[in-house]
Amino acid sequence: MVATPTGDRTATIAGDPDHPANRGKLCSKGTHLGETIGLEGRLLHPMIGSKPTDWDTALDLVATRFAATIAEYGPDSVAFYASGQMLTEDYYVANKLMKGFIGTANIDTNSRLCMASAVAAHVRAFGEDIVPCSYDDLDAADLIILVGSNTAWCHPVIWQRIEAARAARGTKLVVIDPRRTETADCADLHLAIAPDSDVALFNGLLAEMQATWRLDGLYMANHVATPDDFWKGLQKLDVARLCGISAEDLQSFYDLFADNPRTITLFSQGVNQSTSGTDKANAIINLHLATGRIGKPGAGPFSITGQPNAMGGREVGGLASMLAAHMGFSDTERDRAQRFWRSPTICPGPGLKAVDMFEAMAKGRIKAVWIMATNPAVSMPDARMARVALANCPFVVVSDCIGSTDTGLYAQVKLPALAWGEKDGTVTNSERRVSRQRAFLAPPAEARADWWAIAQVARRMGFEGFDFAGPAAIFREFAAQTGFENDGARLLDISAQAAISDADYATMMPFQWGGSSPFARRGFSTPDGKARLVAVRHAAREDGTRAYPLRLNTGRYRDQWHTMTRTGLSPTLSQHRREPLVEVHPDTAQSYGLAEGGLARVMTAHGSSIFRVAVTPAQRRRELFVPIHWTDQTSGGGRAGTLPGDDRDPVSGQPGFKNSAAGIAPYKPEWTGFMITRDRPAAPDCAYWTAIRTARGWLTEVAGRGDAAGLIALLPAGARAEMIDTRRGVIRLAVMRDGRLEAALFVSRGPGLPPRDWLAAQLGASDAPVTEVLAGRPANPAPDRGPIICVCFDIGLNTILAAIADRALVSVEAVGAAINAGTNCGSCRPAIAKLLPAKEIVHV
Template identity: 65%
Template sequence: MDAIHTTCAYCGVGCGILATPTGGRAVEIKGDPDHPANAGRLCSKGTHLGETVGLEGRLLHPMIGNRRANWDKALDLVAKRFRETIARHGPDSVAFYVSGQLLTEDYYVANKLMKGFIGSANIDTNSRLCMSSAVAGHQRAFGEDVVPASYDDLDEADLIVLVGSNTAWCHPIVYQRIMAARAARGTKLVVIDPRRTETCEEADLHLPLRPGSDVALMNGLLAHCRREGLVDEAYLADHVDVPAGFWNALHTDHDLWSVARTCDVPPAELQRFYELFAATPRTVTLFSQGINQSIRGTDQVNAIINVHLATGRIGKPGAAPFSITGQPNAMGGREVGGLASTLAAHRGFGEQDVADVGRFWAAERMATRPGLKAVDLFRAMGEGRIKAVWVMATNPAVSLPDAGRVREALAACPFVVVSDVIADTDTGRFAHVRLPAAGWGEKDGTVTNSDRTVSRQRAVLPLPGEARPDWWIIKEVARRMGWRTAFGYDRPAEIWREHARLTAYRNDGARLLDLRDRAAIGNEAYDAMAPFQWGGAPFADGRFSTPDGKARLIDLTQRQAEDPLADWPMTLNTGRYRDQWHTMTRTGLSPRLARHREEPLVEIHPDDAAALGIADGKLARVATPQGESLFRVAHSTGQRRGELFTPIHWTDRQSTGGRTGLLPRPLVDPHSGQPGFKMTPVRIEAVTVDWHGFLIVHGEAGAPDCLWATRVTVPGGALFELAGLGDAAALDAALPRGERIEANDPARGTRRVAVLRDGRLVAALFVTRTGELPGRDWLISQLSQPQGLQVLAGRAPGAQEDRGAIVCVCFDVGVRTIVAAIRDQQLADVAAIGAALGAGTNCGSCRPALARLLATEGKEAAHG
């Protein structure tokens, strides 16, 4: 079968994929060399998409409570309960909470139903958690939510500034493009991030600023440019509105020494950054969650944009502020009004916009004001104001801040509907109705990536069971609620054409989002649609989407960073791991993607850990006023003193700990409503356990009942890393049936159990109180293989290579293998490691780690 051109399911880079079905649910994945976003490159997650398309854990039939139902009965019930709730309590008593995993067509239908026909704007999206501060910042500065950059600008920039972005891990293909620019034309790279991440390894400068001091940093940069005569006065006069007194306010407390003190960075390093920026007109400032996920995120976005506007570094090749989104279709959702604060087609809630959209839709009861944003929506649910909610393609019981309260709100809501691909999610457990949605590989529609490129996502596999596309599910409910004509769609192309017409409707050039040239596209042309970028080169003519055509400088004042609290003396930062995605409902199915970071770690500076008695590799309890959770400890000199980092991915389905969502405060940016995940007051303390161990099980298995049990997907089954208090005998309940062979060492408190069925290994349990545990790799490889007593040794007879922790997931290369090759073969650079072992030659996201290993080995050799 020929390869199908589609797009990746993960981040906002929007990579093109060639997917070839190879029989059953198997798919071969390659990068699309003709797609403008990635030119054939894929990161580790995209490379291993084929491992995640099986039906393990899938929701395949509508469910009412715990009973299977047919589609008619489930849809009728959803429509009936929403109708009744609206009739009794008004349209604002219902809500949708949707997702950047939806396609643009799905998003459009959901937005139209809620805002145009139900008559409420209570539809928000998990993209609120990712980039809504960028949206608000764009709207304040430009008059429209437009990203004024393209990936091509990275190729033409002489300086790239990464702010609050671990690009090497979170957007690896963008990072590889940056590295290619450095190699080809000597592009300089500055990374501004409190943590020293892998992205910093090949940077010319890293500024580890104090969290929350980004406005001071950028205000100081702008003040420096002003003092040095680098502000483009002509550009400002012709194209930018400057508030009265802007410059006087800017120069207060923004000299080099004051800014260095506020940001807690060395003045000399700050001066290097300012001089490098000032000397380099072709500068792209690329920013992501570290800027957006703050209670002052919008101001931080506008501080960056201010610098670019004032120096004329916008609308030119290689010069732009560039917000890079987290989700595959966050941008498409923004285009069709997926946020509670906007209407479709980049319109707001002004009287004329409401009238225009209502007229276009022939809407019966248009929403006339913004709805509840994500955090407020679930707070209103907990207070009893939201009485029916429909959650689509997301898991707010894990991902929202103060997730314990979110669960309480879902439990209290009279009617909860969840559309999802997975049968058992943390949110789905609160659902009265669960609807089986199409997953990646089964969907058909469009997505828009971070640089405004629209691509087709095409179905590769047939719909399994009774799963249906999200747009179909939504329109069927709408029709049952009485709006048959307005929701008479039969295919995604019809929805696309309507969306495109709406972007052009009464748009006389006021908005750059204008798809009129695609509004009459036929079904065949839609099916064959090649990637295209809307908006051209935004603002190249100096005209912006404001009434007077001028951009706006935003007057910003720096608030002092919060002082540590006596009971919560440290600061928590949260983020992503390289090979995992959101709450792991997809990536958690891939054995390879599990290898890089098998457990949720709390990263802490070694000096802090020493002062608190927290050992590397042991367990610690991280607590905030909102909640607490356990994490495995990782000492990291890349952490600032007084700060912690935890990943966002683990849920109750994978671990008894690692629940980062329980910890952040439900505080939001006043302009965007985006939660401040990056600065939570926190404390940490060591947790002492009586024993630790692991369990390897063939096939599916439930988690053992103990203090710490983290599930890792492995070939043929699951690995559970374990630790606990008291007697470990309760672990026997997790062992499958079969013949047991066992070895005990009471002196060391060591117990080893193998379970055989028909002579083949189906489980292995290793527990110790004081001793060391064997490696897991050989035992994992023995699952379902014929075994004898030798399995209790935990390793193969004779010598065996210990690969160490996996560094390169694409080629399954461990750290010990890499270090040995560097030493034995005298490898001198990353390319040589690639030639010898393959590591770093596919997606490249491990290249910073390889560079660090080279540097470490070089230092040891110099001292050896």
């Protein structure tokens, strides 16, 4: 990105046309980052309990409590929980302190929740956590297979590259996803497989390639070690039946793969977030190894990460299951790490992975934890258990840039961290490309870098080796460690950067370790230099129970990120999906008495939450989908984190967020309503509420039972105009201050609530007509633009439909040329394509 400051806390954001990863393209979240860099909600001073303090006092307390806990209970009684939001330099210092000086590997990361299964599969197959592809391979592929990825929404810059390849060279696209997403709508073939049937699908494809003499015997002989009886062990399964797809579609998939040797298989959370995620990833890798589709242009298995620096964290050992620089826990590797760090101790072996870590907190085995740049009270599976764990832990430290989060409520100490735009360091992306992230904003108040706070605590605990002058010094040390006694054993080696000067670090251009195709020029990181085929078996999930007969999937929305602590600050990004929706097939909705736009309670054995209902044939029957983003700060419903259990992959320890046994039932409130307010209101006391930002204030949806009059107390002071009919349960109330509309409340026991957009636009207006506000509409209504489709240009569904009809538009490009929709981030292009006349749809 290129950020151009326009004031103390404002900037315009554009894509960097010279960066090789995105070539100037941005997604909607990147485009609107400028709306999120103000200081609203920031944690600006260290806090002990609820009181501000100074850095010295806070750091002394952290160091004293950690040291005392270790002295009494041993190193394994403390833990760090880090994040893919941290820069590589922050990650490195945290890992060094825990594993090399405190002497425990109890440092894990929220990357355990998104990438751990891919890591484990890479290590099993390649001997090292290596992504063997580059984005350039997308340009050269004849077939792209997307597995468990709504790429158009979740990786829109990659999606634009896929679109370009299809337009330029006719690249075929297969999407494998239980849901018919916007990405699947654009595919040449969509396989809506049953949840967790991926291993059966890819084992079946591999068996088909063997049976039809499509394996690459020469490549396998030279580069792949095959376990005894591997081929006999390929299960003879009825793949179409197990996957829940037609035999014709399955054969089409087999034929496409056979006919297109230049195949890239991109996989993401639909593969990783599973109790069989590692086996799924290895099934994909097996297929590419056995057919020789790896280490060549346009071919390979490509894991795309879920966070901006998940890769950087993996490189420096941010996971409990590895040491820094892609080393494991053998005696030789542990000794090497200790000698490099010149540390007093070294961890004896792997530490507790994320779910195990929180279970240990809940049981009292971990007595001090430092949580950095993540919100596990929301994002962990079985979030109720995570909250019990945090409440039971005697000493919780939280480093964050946001003052109020669900996790921060459990902290004894909160440390103000730098946010994006203030940080200085490096990140690594999915294709192993290291990029500089430079600060363009001054640190606000007392916010400091995470690496600085960690190093200060280390020094207060009496440890040497943490006197870093800045991020460049940390980067040099890490670069040197990647080459220390490496001798070519590990592909991760950036030791050529170990002597980089501070000046050169400041201007460092992006570079890709391992090159564009790391296995094209060398063998694999195994003792014999050969990759391993890994025998994997389809393991069906148990059927649902009488109480929980459905299957629940969770995932992201297009314009939000994780728990919305940053993207929720943007009024633009908040418009695409204003509420958390449970998506359900029409037949399932009918069976359970659910209505479009109504409310429903989703239940599992671990918790329940209320969602707005969206009925869509894009869902498989008897399956549900809910978003992950809503928290206690933004809703009294939509809490997806309370629903999945803590079942996890036995190899990687990654939880299975994508396939939980669930039930659903309609929730029928006695009244529904909404508030619009200039300032954020207090949380309503009702069964369901959600609050999102608008251009002029806040929109809060509410629903509940009993008396709704208590909502009136949430409105600000001011002159009031009201229309209240207690018999019909109707409340319409407007609050004016100094001639401006400050707030309005609308409640009804039946239908008849007015549209929100025009009312929200009146907030703060000096000429807001009170009678029209109470009526809920202007005297002369403007055309209804409909729900927002293109968030980048604020264009609604009805506007697009009108342009298509009035101007006879027949392509996505024509719509863009006419009204700009779809011409920036591109993530709305599949939705626009669906609106075109069916016979004229073209995929571009």
